[in-house]
Amino acid sequence: MKMICINCPKGCELDVVVNGxxxxxxxxxxxxxxxxxxxxxxHPTRMVTGLVRIAGMRKPLPVKTKTAVPKDKIEAVLFAMHQTTVQLPVKIGDVIIPDVAETGVDVVATANM
Ligand code: SF4
Known part of the structure; x- marks a missing residue:
């Protein structure tokens, strides 16, 4: 399979052959x-970003997974974000959802509010 390496701006085109x-x-x-x-x-993984509700406010809080999560868990992570409401104040890096979708990865705030 062909893929582009996303680790730096050079974007090398990789050819990956899997045999077992x-x-x-x-x-x-x-x-x-x-x-x-x-x-x-x-084991494909992705960072997931999203928004969670803030109690008593219209404006949502931007969040992201602290590290990449397995690709097949993305939907569950987004669902967990959708189901979450936080209370202010919140600082960047605060854990909003620990061990989201049993991935072992926390969802953290990306804004001070
Ligand atoms: S040089 Fe190429 S292979 Fe190395 S990190 Fe950058 S894009 Fe990836």
Whole structure:
């Protein structure tokens, strides 16, 4: 499979061949590209950003997962964000949803409010 490495602006085009647990990556120009291709082929992950409600306010709070979560958990993460209401005050980095969707990853605030 073809993919673009997103670890730096160079955007190397990777060619990743998966054969069981054996993964061959070509097209990278540094070790990060090989690691990215391998990870994307076997366990794709993504950062998730979203909004949660603030009690008593119209304006929502912007949030994100602290690290990338498995791609197949994105819908559950977005659902958890949708179901959450926070009380102010909130600071950047405050944990808003611990262990979101049982991913082991926290959702944190990305704004001071
Ligand atoms: S392989 Fe290395 S140089 Fe190429 S885009 Fe990825 S991080 Fe950048």
């Amino acid at each position: 647990d054996d993964v061959t990556v070509t097209g990278h120009t540094c070790p990060r590209g090989e690691a990215y291709g391998r990870s994307e082929a076997l």
